[in-house]
Amino acid sequence: MTDEFDVRVGDRTLHAHDTGTDAAARLALVWHHGSPQTGAPLEPMLAAAAARGIRLISYGRPGYGGSTPRPGRDVASSAGDVAAIADALGLERFAVMGASGGGPHALACAALLPDRVVGAVTLAGIAPYTEEFDWFAGMASPGALRAAREGRDARARFEETDEFDPDQFLPADWAALEGPWASLGADVGRSEAYGPGGLIDDDVAFVSPWGFELDAITAPVLLVQGEHDRVVPAKHASWMLSRLRRAQLWMRLDDGHVSVLDVVPDAMDWLVQRA
Template identity: 55%
Template sequence: MTDPHTIDLPDGRPLVVHDSAPGAQERSVPVVVWHHGSPQSGALLAPVLAAAEARGLRVLSPARPGYGGSPRVPGRSVADAAADVAHALDALGVTRCVAVGASGGGPHALALAAVRPELVTGVVTLAGIAPYDGTETWFTGMADDGGLRAALDGPAARERYAETAEFEPSSFTDGDYAVLAGAWADLGDDAARAGREWPGGLVDDDLAFVRPWGVALADVSAPTLVVQGGADRVVPRHHGERLLAGPPAGELWLRPRDGHIGVLAALPVALDRLRAA
């Protein structure tokens, strides 16, 4: 694997961006910007690479602030992180891309399309979380909502929660565990590493999810495919329906039997569907 790019942002911070085709000769290859989940390092994942390479696509995977060598930014919003990615894409000479986000990456893929509509030609969210609306129903169906609830009480409360938080096994279905033991095994390994080495990234993600995102879903003009698992216990199916209420060119693809990880198997077909739109 090649070394990632380190992009200097306008405020002097570095942003780490992993690239499946970093050579200058690859600049004309169509680009997928992969917005990783929470927690993840931003490193390129084998199933994402396989889906992209089979379709002649280049993958760029930025590490959000707080993850994978990109320094934390206290108080960052979803839109702030999207603006960082937009700057990195400009620095890399990317003029058109498809934004794909998994789980906590979903909001960031949508935000990139909202802040830079001329750059993003399509969006896919896979088990993406919806904007917090201040209601109790937003949490309905989550097997473990402790981190998000702690985030409602502010940064100090969320940091305290992180000190003792442990993964809730019932968050995943049997199907999720099977997928993690197979094709998406490196996602599980990467998430465990990110949780150990960059716990602040997850804290800052949760804080950003329960605050205003800084963009409106109605500003996402690109064709948008919202893929949601009907059996998801991390980001329940109603979040997909909430996301669909925003983008004018949105489509919901509900996969009734999929859980939070199982739904990722839809990535290849989702890319085909979006490219055909």
């Protein structure tokens, strides 16, 4: 069971979720959702957290799940939002975990809240845009991100005709969506009610300067990556590994973009050991 609540940040509202205030919780963990989702905690996350005595907090980034849109936001801005939520809950220290589009935002918290974040995990997380390698290589459908490189207006125009490409997912991804991660697909469907603004702003933020450098992160970081991911190619993880101070990479040889989420329980154990 989770509580839903709103947090005011200036003239904006963030819609958040919290599994409770159990004083015996071994760790507080802030979850950063993928793009697009609502920010509501997913069933496998809740089950894994409960089994480990972890307090799970999640929220909708601006434009998602009832949180006020914030066009022009950068990746770094999520750190201030998470700090506001943590302050509202009385949390001094916590871990962060993000999947896909949530990965960069988890790293932002680790970089910009160094006295509060005890560890970070990204699963299939996208890397900062760079020309040091072919950033788009291996993406089955890079059109949205290429449009985002031209600015928000271009990304919004692309959204008007964009259609989901099923070839982005491996058979293992489809099996995950039909099985243990069915709640993820359902949440993506619910996110449609809030419009495409959050997704557009995410994409523009990903291909723009993030507002921090990876080597500024002093907390331990775990990168989890599916070797055959067609949404966020494996090169993104290996490139980030070379620039993070205290990072490990778990390369999943048979996983794609969704099936890699099966590692969430193990990743939670990794965070608990560093709390």
